[in-house]
Amino acid sequence: GNSVTQMEGPVTLSEEAFLTINCTYTATGYPSLFWYVQYPGEGLQLLLKATKADDKGSNKGFEATYRKETTSFHLEKGSVQVSDSAVYFCALETGGGNKLTFGTGTQLKVEL
Amino acid sequence: GAGVSQSPSNKVTEKGKDVELRCDPISGHTALYWYRQSLGQGLEFLIYFQGNSAPDKSGLPSDRFSAERTGGSVSTLTIQRTQQEDSAVYLCASSQWGSYEQYFGPGTRLTVT
Numbered sequence: 001g002n003s004v005t006q007m008e009g010p011v012t013l014s015e016e017a018f019l020t021i022n023c024t025y026t027a028t029g030y031p032s033l034f035w036y037v038q039y040p041g042e043g044l045q046l047l048l049k050a051t052k053a054d055d056k057g058s059n060k061g062f063e064a065t066y067r068k069e070t071t072s073f074h075l076e077k078g079s080v081q082v083s084d085s086a087v088y089f090c091a092l093e094t095g096g097g098n099k100l101t102f103g104t105g106t107q108l109k110v111e112l
Numbered sequence: 113g114a115g116v117s118q119s120p121s122n123k124v125t126e127k128g129k130d131v132e133l134r135c136d137p138i139s140g141h142t143a144l145y146w147y148r149q150s151l152g153q154g155l156e157f158l159i160y161f162q163g164n165s166a167p168d169k170s171g172l173p174s175d176r177f178s179a180e181r182t183g184g185s186v187s188t189l190t191i192q193r194t195q196q197e198d199s200a201v202y203l204c205a206s207s208q209w210g211s212y213e214q215y216f217g218p219g220t221r222l223t224v225t
Contacts, residue, residue: 032212043116044203044216051212089155098207099145099168100214102155 002027006090006103013080013110021075021106023064023090031092033057033066033073034100038087047075047088080110114138116217118204124223125194133189133220137206144187145207145214146171146179150200158202161187162209194224 007022025031035047035057048057053068062077073090090103117136125131137144146158157171161181172178176195181187191198201221205214 034212043218044205046213049212093212098143098212098214099157099160099171100147100155101157102147104154 002031002092002094002101004090004092004101004103006088006106009087009105009107011106011108013108015082015110015112016079017110019075019077019080019084019108021088021090021108023073023075023103025071025073025090025092027071027092027094027101029094031094033064034091034093035062035064035073035075036089036091036102038089038105040086044089080108082110082112084108085110116204116206116215118202118217118220120220121218122221122223124225127196127224128193130190130192131194131222133191133202133222135187135189135204135206135217137185137187137204138215139185140208141206141215142184142209143207143214144181145205146187146189147203147205148200149203149219153200155203158189191222194222196224198222199224 003026032051034049036044037047048059050057050066056065064075087105087107089105091100119134144161149155159169176192179189201219203219205216207214
């Protein structure tokens with residue numbers, strides 16, 4: 001079956017630090033990959049996506065590259081801000097209705 | 113326009129009672145999804161609708177759980193004879209068919225005492 005593994009949190013960084021949140025997956029077929037973000041008190045929002053191997057998704061300074069050879073989709077940002085504090089979820093979809101399989105989420109805390 | 117709305121936002125119920133959770137998707141979105149977010153299980157898929165049909169119910173945890181969608185719009189998730197392990201945040205999402213982006217509602221926090 002499909003599964004997503006994320007690094008456990010919480011991750012605590014100082015403002016302007018470099019961020020990496022690791023995500024690896026197991027899937028049948030050729031999945032599309034996503035990062036969703038949940039800010040405190042808000043609902044899940046799509047942050048970025050990649051639909052085929054070697055695609056790079058990007059949004060709000062965040063990037064992730066779909067690596068088929070390592071089955072990974074790591075999230076990166078060069079300089080985090082306090083406002084990036086949230087829970088980040090890696091997810092995949094393999095068609096047949098687009099239902100999402102999520103990782104367990106990684107909480108990011110950015111401090112001044 | 114309005115996003116996905118869910119009601120109630122919070123529900124506290126006694127073990128053994130039935131509950132109904134409602135989802136109003138974004139107008140025009142033909143696909144609707146239910147997920148559950150709990151401490152022990154993370155975010156897990158429950159069921160999805162395309163129009164009024166539910167091609168995939170594979171995530172429903174037991175036959176106490178059911179869902180329906182009418183008029184290609186509002187959906188109701190019903191949990192019968194609630195158990196403490198049903199305590200979770202129930203999330204609804206909708207999307208245009210064929211679109212990768214799912215828009216999530218704020219969730220219903222269910223607490224079974």
